[in-house]
Amino acid sequence: MKIPISGMGCVCALGADLGEIKKNLFAAAAEPVLPKDRLQSPYADSFPAFMASQKILKEKQKDESYGFLFLRKAADEALKTAGINPQDLQDARVGVIAGTTVNASFNCFDFYKAWRAGKTADHGPLLDYLNTPLSAALQKHYNLKGPQMTITTACASGTDAIGIAAQWIAQDMCDIVLAGAADELNLIPYTGFIRLMIASPKPCEPFAKDRGGINLGEGAGLFVMESPQFMKKRGAKAIGYMLGYGTCCDAYHPTAPDPSGAALKKAIENALSEAGLKAQDLAFINAHGTGTQDNDAAEAKVFNALLPGVPVMASKSHTGHTLGAAGAVEAALTLLCLNEGLIAKTARWGAADMALNLIPVLENTPVAAGKKAALSDSLAFGGCNSVIALAGGGIQV
């Protein structure tokens, strides 16, 4: 499989666009902050989150959610990079795939609390939930016609969105697919992760000895993917390629990963096999690396066994865990790094965990010569492990 990626866009705590994100990623400039302005929770004084800047948040329209705001901003940027005016797509077979968790859930706490108390409440967030699955909303936003799908495989949603988009193109179902994911900071997962004791009151430290759990994040990532023929017809240029997709289920535990990592291993093997790659071809893997004890241990075990010597990038130290958006945000950061030829360092890293036998990239590190591609993996609630293999725009066939 070699599906061209012609455009990408991203919004997260690192910035409102890829230019800003690139600058802040390699400078490790993003920090989690206490979300007191955003969430009415007693935990907001102690558990920080990686949030989109006020500049972005202010752009929210009355009838949209933050999640959709992030998604459309990422899509605007991706289409712009791809050199596409959405109005020119009216005759093309355009698919839209979006992943999310919060923006498909009935997480309308204020409305629900008021409704339960018999009071009248603002229906806005609820109508967002009922009326606008992200993919349908994006389709409507650009007035596109074609297949659309909102993926809610928890934290693997973004990776699945890109993987399935590539299949839609490979199978000639679509000429072009906008594939991405978005999520916004919300009281329900914020409280839920803290109550599951897997959120950290400190800035997260993926793969470090004293890692204490996740910091929530928010944002969106989106790729414009198209068939080689369609891209050629447009006279456009690929900025990267989707090479392989693998997904396998642990069938182990509702929230914890299988410590053996068997399904993650199989998903990586499947992605590599579809991409026609071997471990030694990889420039790096952008790990799920949430900073929880269990996740990082399971990933380290698999990486050590399957990808020995492959540098591990831990981008959640810059963005927090953007849940359903994570796979797409991280795919964008992975492609960004591949094209820059530089693997981003891990922010604020403490001490190594000898039990893991894995140290992520601690300094911005040039991609070794001859390395063609990178992996980005996601592990989700429910034991879903999804992996994609990406190559930069300069890949030689």
Added chain:
Amino acid sequence: MNKIFINSCACVFNAGGIEKYFDAKTLRRLDNFAKLALKAAVKCLRNADVSLRGEKNIALIISTGYGPVRRTCDFMDSIIDDGHECASPLAFSSSVHNSALTSISILLNIKGPCLTVSNIETSFQSALLAARAWLAAKTADKVLLGTVDEEHSVIRAVMQTNPEVFADFSDRTLQAGAAFFLLSRENKPGSFELGDIKRQATPLNPSADAFALAAGAAPLLDYDDIERITADFIKIEAARAGSDIFSVLGPARAPAQLFEDLDEVLKPAVLNGLNCLFTGSNTATEFIQDDITQSGFAKFKKHGIINFFTSGSTGIIKNCLHTSAMLREETRGLCFLFGGIKRAVSIVPSSHSYGFIFGLQVPKAMDIPALPLPPLPTADWRAVLQEGDLFITFPMFLKQLMAMGVKFPQGVTVLTSTAPCPDELIDAVYEAGAARLIEIYGASESGAIAWRERAGQPFTLLPFWNANIENGLLTSISRKNTPLKVDIPDIVAVEAGNRLRPCGRKDNAVQVAGINVYPQKVETLLKSHPAVADAVVRLQRPQEGERLKAFIVLKDGVGQAAAQGALRAFMKEKLSAHEMPRSITFGDKIPLTTFGKKRDW
């Protein structure tokens, strides 16, 4: 586009009965959303004969319009009621859309690709696109694709208060349930090609496309139905043979186990019987003893019929073949009788026409739980039955209950069939507190024909029949929508307003000195004699006596005097004293009316 086939499917609208597949400990932590999905998933795999453990490359795709809304509310409730610091982590982890996938993958050990999609009324269509992509890319060999949604008061309330948003809103409740499909590239027997699916889902019924697809693709009977029918059949055969009279009353056991416990001599006959039940033929037995339910299910999927065959005293099997379409027509045409019924409690075996329709099919059609119980005439029935129950019984059983002084709880509808229910028994059942008694007049050949509710009342023909009436008698009936035509085996007088009053069997038992005898049997025997060309046997007129009499047409060249002695000897050897005709009349032809019907002589 590659062809995709639906190898099996299952649709459920409640999670009842899931404890059949999993123990209580496993189910304890599952919410309604996960249980609905899990039940449909298990049924779908059972219908496909896919082992619950061991399939290697099976993918799981779940679509849901709204996700586990109740669980999300549980979590929000726990924040509101107990404070943020005490909010339930379990409620949170099961409130994510992926939760149904989680439960199914863990409990069914599905380790292939997994995906959950959720975009309200387009969820199922999106999930199909993902399934097609995965099968085409060989990401998976099979895809277990399901849709699940649960009804929730908040969503309903919001829809009710926002009619401008939900323009098609009506008073219908949100349609909740789960429908699962096993998809593959293989066109196995009983499979359907997955074509374009008409969009009919709405925000109120986000899974409508899946439910409609399942309704079209599902066989009349699923694996669980065949399992119940097979178990009931084996129990009845065991009881009939006297080898294990108590098996009928015993606890529910799997057919393979029941079969294993049968007397060795009985096993071949039972296999023949099952073959006859599911194919209409008892000549070839292809039942695999080790997998008796699967054998029956495979045969049902192939033939699509049920044969409620009867074997009378002559030992000759009479086939009563019913196609799936006939059984569906009957079931649909009966539901009107049971408005307000909440549960069906049946003591009639589901391998019997009456038990099959009322104890198995009607509950499925009405989406109410079915509770099969052994026909134990104990006083405990008052404790078992509850308001809203349909109690499916037969007259002899009711008679025993009444003799024991059993009283019914409030709101129970008693159903009776298989034999005429005497007027005094009907009155007694009402006196014992039954809210309604419905007597069904029917036969294995036809299924239900007519119904009544009160002693002394005539019966009303059921709406799926056309009646053929001659000389004020119902002679035959034919189905309105399927090609089933049945001669009425009884003398049924048609009263004003097409009300029916059965007056006894035409061809069957008459009483001679208090003993049931069968003129038809004697007639058949006489016709088998080499000297006899034709014969009729009937009961004497009261002025003639109280025995049978015969009218015989001898073959050409046979002398009457010689024949008389030979026939007497022949009959004496073959018939009981009660069956012997008192008088024999000889003639050139059978006496007929001017309308060509047989008449007395």
